[in-house]
Amino acid sequence: MQKKIQLSLLTVALVSSLHAQNQYNLESISVTASQGTTLDKKDVTDSVIIITKEAIEESRVTNLAEALNKLGGISMAQNGGAGKTTSMYVRGMDTERTLVLIDGVRYNNPTSINGAEYSQIMLYNVEQIEIIKGSQSGVWGSDASAGVINIITSKASKGLHGAVNVEFGSYASKLTSLQASYATEDFDILMGGSYYDIDGFSAAEKVQGDPEYGKRYDELNYEEDNYKNQSFNAKLGYNFTKNDRISVSAQTIDSLVDFDSSSYSAAAGGYVPTDADLPESDLSNRFYNVTLSHKDSINDIKFLYNLSKFKRDIITSYGDSTYKGSVNEIKLEDKISYMEDSFLRVGASYQKFEQIEITDNVNASFTALSLFATNYNKLELFSDLNTIITESIRYDEYDNFDNSVTGKLGIKQFVSNEFYVSLNGGTGYNAPTLGQLYGQWGANPDLKPETSLTADITIGNNNIWLTGFYNEIDDLIEYDWTNGYEQTIGKSKFKGVEIGYEDYFFDSLGVNAMYTYVKTENADGEALARRPKSQVDANIAYYVSETFDVGLSAQYIGTRYDKANLEGAQTGKYTVANLVANYKANKYLTLYAKMDNITDKYYQTINGYATAARSYYLGLNAKY
Numbered sequence: 103m104q105k106k107i108q109l110s111l112l113t114v115a116l117v118s119s120l121h122a123q124n125q126y127n128l129e130s131i132s133v134t135a136s137q138g139t140t141l142d143k144k145d146v147t148d149s150v151i152i153i154t155k156e157a158i159e160e161s162r163v164t165n166l167a168e169a170l171n172k173l174g175g176i177s178m179a180q181n182g183g184a185g186k187t188t189s190m191y192v193r194g195m196d197t198e199r200t201l202v203l204i205d206g207v208r209y210n211n212p213t214s215i216n217g218a219e220y221s222q223i224m225l226y227n228v229e230q231i232e233i234i235k236g237s238q239s240g241v242w243g244s245d246a247s248a249g250v251i252n253i254i255t256s257k258a259s260k261g262l263h264g265a266v267n268v269e270f271g272s273y274a275s276k277l278t279s280l281q282a283s284y285a286t287e288d289f290d291i292l293m294g295g296s297y298y299d300i301d302g303f304s305a306a307e308k309v310q311g312d313p314e315y316g317k318r319y320d321e322l323n324y325e326e327d328n329y330k331n332q333s334f335n336a337k338l339g340y341n342f343t344k345n346d347r348i349s350v351s352a353q354t355i356d357s358l359v360d361f362d363s364s365s366y367s368a369a370a371g372g373y374v375p376t377d378a379d380l381p382e383s384d385l386s387n388r389f390y391n392v393t394l395s396h397k398d399s400i401n402d403i404k405f406l407y408n409l410s411k412f413k414r415d416i417i418t419s420y421g422d423s424t425y426k427g428s429v430n431e432i433k434l435e436d437k438i439s440y441m442e443d444s445f446l447r448v449g450a451s452y453q454k455f456e457q458i459e460i461t462d463n464v465n466a467s468f469t470a471l472s473l474f475a476t477n478y479n480k481l482e483l484f485s486d487l488n489t490i491i492t493e494s495i496r497y498d499e500y501d502n503f504d505n506s507v508t509g510k511l512g513i514k515q516f517v518s519n520e521f522y523v524s525l526n527g528g529t530g531y532n533a534p535t536l537g538q539l540y541g542q543w544g545a546n547p548d549l550k551p552e553t554s555l556t557a558d559i560t561i562g563n564n565n566i567w568l569t570g571f572y573n574e575i576d577d578l579i580e581y582d583w584t585n586g587y588e589q590t591i592g593k594s595k596f597k598g599v600e601i602g603y604e605d606y607f608f609d610s611l612g613v614n615a616m617y618t619y620v621k622t623e624n625a626d627g628e629a630l631a632r633r634p635k636s637q638v639d640a641n642i643a644y645y646v647s648e649t650f651d652v653g654l655s656a657q658y659i660g661t662r663y664d665k666a667n668l669e670g671a672q673t674g675k676y677t678v679a680n681l682v683a684n685y686k687a688n689k690y691l692t693l694y695a696k697m698d699n700i701t702d703k704y705y706q707t708i709n710g711y712a713t714a715a716r717s718y719y720l721g722l723n724a725k726y
Contacts, residue, residue, distance in 0.1 A: 544586025
């Protein structure tokens with residue numbers, strides 16, 4: 103066993119294993135989304151967090167929202183339990199400002215008022231999750247002003263392979279998944295699926311100030327809000343030659359979400375959640391990709407077609423509504439290697455964002471024609487120490503918004519073999535979603551795109567680092583319960599620091615922690631709602647033996663207010679801890695157990711919406 107193991111904050115996550123295949127050196131981790139191509143993490147200037155397949159499996163997280171909250175150090179606010187609407191705040195910037203990709207296919211729903219639906223993505227087939235912080239609009243266009251979350255799903259490896267997972271737990275939860283693959287030198291196929299069913303608990307609880315605040319749903323005699331999720335994925339690839347390949351992929355997500363409505367309360371000074379049998383939401387999402395690629399010593403050419411399709415049927419006691427939407431994308435790009443460790447990535451794309459069957463059967467859409475380029479250089483300007491420089495620029499021509507030019511610049515200078523200083527800056531562009539413009543809930547057709555500026559500086563190495571960041575958004579779009587979606591004219595500011603630490607001791611103890619401080623302020627000088635001012639995420643992994651490991655994770659959320667301007671309920675100042683254990687019976691079979699919220703802490707991330715009590719889960723994972 104190596105005497106020194108470099109453990110990534112997210113690679114280790116809650117637990118790890120002493121087997122060789124689970125020992126990670128940070129330099130071996132690759133990042134795909136940073137410059138639109140694959141690079142070693144150490145060669146990326148951006149602030150990046152990586153969640154590997156091993157981290158997902160060993161921490162036993164089930165969906166994207168849970169992984170980002172437990173493993174990514176990102177703050178979360180959720181309208182209840184499993185499957186409910188979730189907001190993820192990257193450096194204080196909200197969900198719709200972060201672009202989510204599944205194998206390069208856009209997951210952000212144009213019919214939604216809240217961007218991507220994080221809680222609907224199950225992780226049974228995920229190979230890696232990349233969190234790229236800071237504006238990436240210069241590479242990816244709209245929806246990426248806060249960053250990009252890139253989900254890379256599993257690929258078929260040579261031979262025949264299979265995996266099955268079964269888990270049962272609290273709230274009558276049942277999780278099963280199956281995946282099988284076969285590959286030769288020329289041909290590969292992979293198929294898989296998962297089924298998740300949980301009775302859950304009531305999304306609604308009492309708000310602060312109510313005499314019954316602090317009681318859970320069973321004490322209040324509230325009904326359970328169930329959740330079901332069926333997901334399927336398939337990949338097929340054929341290599342015409344050693345340089346030419348065609349690949350096709352499809353992923354489906356079908357889910358049924360019971361949730362609770364809200365009603366106005368004069369005593370509470372606003373809307374409060376109310377327990378009800380209805381409403382419920384039936385979601386049906388589809389993601390497709392076809393890629394033709396050619397790779398030689400100079401060129402890496404890809405011609406691809408991506409299609410994202412979204413459908414939501416919402417059933418309420420007041421009536422039903424259906425939203426259909428899609429994103430069509432055609433893209434041609436080429437990565438041109440023009441000298442050692444240097445390349446130019448150039449390309450063009452056409453995107454159409456469409457919403458169908460919205461209120462009053464009025465359809466809406468907009469298109470974007472784009473040209474983009476990224477230059478990357480890895481040089482040795484000072485002795486044998488690496489200097490990495492990246493520049494990106496993108497032009498987007500919209501048919502019903504102002505055209506945009508966005509860009510980003512990154513510099514990473516190593517001052518020793520491990521110690522570095524990294525600076526990044528970028529401009530962003532966020533078009534309002536069609537749901538915000540024309541949807542049923544607080545729509546405002548007069549909304550204009552946001553523009554933004556982000557910058558950060560990082561000093562550190564593989565074990566400890568310090569990042570300072572500053573973001574600002576012009577004409578921020580926010581939701582107001584009284585007036586719906588509104589635009590705050592002027593500059594809204596997000597600034598703060600991130601401090602991370604990770605190390606491995608005595609060949610048996612892994613420790614990592616991250617502290618985040620964020621200060622937000624809209625153009626009117628008011629602090630934004632639901633962003634914790636400070637947050638600490640810590641993990642300890644103890645390797646009892648080569649076959650048994652135990653992990654403890656904890657998250658502290660500091661001061662957080664439910665409404666803007668430090669008003670409303672104070673929903674922070676709490677700590678939640680989780681425990682997980684893995685036992686490897688043999689090379690094929692692993693048994694695991696986990697306990698979430700081990701202290702049975704009562705807390706709410708949104709005033710009046712419930713979170714889980716202490717809960718237990720047992721599972722079995724088999725691989726061939």
